[in-house]
Amino acid sequence: MNPNNISIRQLQAFVQVAHNGSFTRAAEGLHLTQSTLTAQIQQLEDQAGLKLFDRTTRRVLLTAEGERFLPVAQRLLSDFETAVTDLQSRAELKQGHVSLAGSPSVVTRLLPSALPEFRTQHPGISVHIRDDSAGSLEQRVLNNEVDFAIAGNHSQQPDLEYRPILRDLYGLVVTRHHPLAASKQLEWAQVPDEELLLLSGDTGIRAQLERFSASGQLNIQLDKARIEATNPAGVAALIAQNLGVSVLPALAADTHSFEQLRFIPLREPELEREICIITRRGRALSPAAAALLASIREQLSRMKLPNGVQGCVKNRD
Template sequence: MNITFRQLEVFLAVFRSGSFTAAANKLHVTQSAASKMIAELESQLGLPLFERTTRRVIPSSAATEFYRFALDVTATMETAKRSVQELITLERGKVSVAASPLMLYGFLSSVIAGYRRRFPGIDFEIFEYSTDETIESVMSGTVDFGFCATDTRLPDIQSSVILENAMHAIVGREHVLARRKRVRLKELVPYNYISLRGSYSIRRSLDQVFASTGIGYESHIEVGTLTAALGFVKEGAGFLIAPGYTAAIASQWGMQTLEIVDLASFRHRVSLIRRCAQRLSVSARSFQSHLQQSFPLLQSCCSAARAATA
């Protein structure tokens, strides 16, 4: 059996997109070439990987089983290629990071900028993603590190908390609650709630809180990013409930933030995530050390992990 790296790339692209055409376009090959490589891979494995229909390509059970192994191989090869290209002295290299836009603005941009002042030859590729997109990019090996609030235990993913924030209500300067310093959840009921889509863990966590308290809010505006939510809040379209790093940005942008009495003990936790099986490149390992110095919680977590394995 002589499975090639290119065959695995095509397989993963077809599996994710459900289309030979989309996969071929992404990898800059013809559709016939992509179909041929999948047919050869199926012949080598002795199993059909996809069911072809007129509208969609459906993965078989064998394809689903093969997917994780293909991910491991391609991610390892990409890391190996990058490590070979980097110099041990960190004169050049590349680190890829996925996080939400406001995480990047709120606390990651300063950390990355500080690292690049020490190692200006290291390039960063930044992906602005939702929670679910960040997790998928880490699992697929597309990025070295992801930053998100994970609300479930993830298979094959190493997760370490780096930040803990209280939740705040955010309103515009002209809002009737803008003169308040703190508020209770029930006092927000009369006002429009600016909600995030379910692909964000903040939304899922808050839904659980609301369900446990029996408090429900009317939401006439649902958005896909916290940045968009803040824009609507600033224009007086409603209120937002968000973690401390978002509240700090809201204050900078001219909005009012209020402590939520009912959620005084609730903490929104942001974690650094990466694939357990992925070997980090030289520059990625260096940046990971920088992260440990930048976030005391991460440093404590790593110290505890080392003690447990000693």
């Protein structure tokens, strides 16, 4: 017997005939002609190479082989119906799972305001959020560990698609009593190199600063940084202890960790970070992931963004 040639309709026909003990009543229950039903049973028996029913003038009875096969057929049909129902529920957003990743500033500043409305609309969908460095975020998308990521463009991977949603201006972060704290804006030439605290090299922000420096857009010496941290919250704690100053995008400096510090926009040149939706090229989002992404976009369109952060013109798929 080749199980690949047995169809769901044949299993349904077999179970109905077994339950009814009659081809006539089974055909009525399945809304088939009796000849069609008889043909399906015949095809199943031919595939199996066994008789599954003993036919008498009054009743149709299961053979011994049919008796053994009946609970298997019932289980297969039940599993199939459950799988189809699950697919329909996911398509209708009644249930599902979304896994996304974001840079620390995105997870802290943007996602919390978008999730409550999404959870209200789709209570059956679970959400798993990862907070990671930019390089790791891209790799998680490539490995299909997450549906999408929201972060800066770290390395322009050819297998990933980057759709900008925010532009994020760089600025200097200092304590409130720092000599530069009263400034409304500064030039990059005024950044005190000898006081620099920076994010580590595996972060998207540091990688972008290195690219700016290599292209000649920056005249500060990043290699003078005395201390490095792996996330913005760590940098904020170091600045609060008067251990130096840092250069960060506006969104990264707008979390609770920076409440007692000052962010001063940097001009000449005016440098920005792009926050992107990162997806794997050629891979369609699940209905649940697409719904969450739409909810995030909708929330961004209504959100009052921090000074130095603005939405991109191309913020739609």
